[in-house]
Amino acid sequence: MTTRVNEAGDVSRPSLKASSPRYGEKLIKAFLFVCAGLSVLVTTAIVISLLVPTVDFFTEVSITEFLFGTEWRPGRGTQTSYGVLPIVVGTLNITLIALVVAIPVGLLSAFYLSEYANPRLRKIVKPVLEVLAGIPTVAIGLFALYFLKPFFADLLPWVDLDGLFSQGVAGIAVGLMIVPLVASVAEDAMRAVPPGLREGAYALGATKLRVSLKVVFPAAISGIVAACVLAASRAIGETMVVLIAAGASPKLIGPWEFGESVLTMTAYIGRTATGDIATGTITYKTIFAVGALLFVMTLIMNLISIRLVRRFREVYE
């Protein structure tokens, strides 16, 4: 046996004191603190920069007119109207259509990858999914306009798809775009369920389907809800695809009106916030008000999802 010799050369009684004052560690700690502080600061700055022009906006337009008005005609002289509902509905329609595509397809892929696919296939598919999740949204927009639209026009001849733009096509494109995200996050959650739980269920004579639905799914629910919320946030915030493929007509219509064009909140901001609008004008303030509303909508959604997760979560260990 060897005895460790400490700094003082004292062999008999090893000291518990650090051999150096460890300035390096303190420095790193301080640096990390600054980094963490910075991200909080930036977030706060974003919120404030959204809020200031928004508050300004509401000195000119009443909140009730903004929130409950049904005509969106900002800055159109005598016809001007700031009812935000049509573009909120446009956003929600696109989001809904996207989720109807992305959640089932994404979750089923996740189930397949996590529970059914053999490990070799999973090793190939998982990275491919992650690459797919990074395809530029402009490309998806073009894909929607020049491939999906004609495709659906042929597939659904009874739907009026004569116009160039369609909320249905744009929503489906957004949905396809976020499938890899849903699949990847949900698969991670399912993989994280301890194999012992599956074995326990298989040993009771459960089929693969039953193990997936009754053991893996409930145990992974918090991750799965997280995947769905992430997907919804992506869909609500998606700008480029809707800018290209959804059109620019603010309309109060249901999501089932497949071939109609709509304007979403993000598309409005995207097409309005060009270099030539002057700061301080009402148009300038409008885009901030719409942005702030978008922010609040995502925030509410996240809060709801946190509650949902807490309620349904099956905690293991």
Next chain:
Amino acid sequence: MRPQQVTMERKDAEREAVFELRNVSVFYGSQKAVNDVSMDIYRNTITALIGPSGCGKSTLLRSLNRMNDLIPDARVEGEVLYQGADMYSPRVNPVQVRKKIGMVFQRPNPFPKSIYDNVAFGPRTLGMTGDMDEIVERALRGAALWDDVKDRLKDNAYGMSGGQQQRLCIARAIATEPEVILMDEPCSALDPVSTGRIEDLMLELKERFTIVVVTHNMQQAARVSDMTAFLMVQMGADEHSRWGELVEYDETNRIFTNPADERTDNYVSGRIG
């Protein structure tokens, strides 16, 4: 010597084999884990599998309810007859096999659900008819757990102690009224008191079930089992190939007092292993 011989034979005649293993080898990919095991496992007895780590006890146990099928490239050669029928025949559905042969694992693995739902999982899987409350109560009583949990059946199973969790897993396994229960080191994660309770439970359960138990604990094997199989690691020609082999299989009494093989003697007396 003579009288003992007679009783042995009489016992053999009474005993009914539930499992008959004929030259069973198990492979993981190209690697052989268990080599050429032949043995009979008898009804309403506790059969212990003992042997040093890595000798293939778990592997052998899992071949008795086709749990190895869940490992992508695991393969079983030879014959496993269950009540006279080949368990690995292509016409046999492993899911059906597992409905008749329950299993308890080394680490308690209750589902993250209520105590009630844990026990009811198996009966629901089988579509058992009858009063579910009654089925759950009977299983919990069978696992000597009813008095501990009757007032908190709706609580999550993870709020229980390790020993209680393991008894819950036993309750879960017996709720479906299987014919056999396989146990893979069911007490290795438990303290001596919980271990004692589970051993008592096993002795009770053998009246109704056939039990096969893997254990590292010699005393436990000696205390609870009727039959003991001793497995050991054999080295192949090159140093990469090593597999488990059945060295000796006999009545527990004999294995621990007067084994036929010297290696068994060395192992049970603690000289190797």
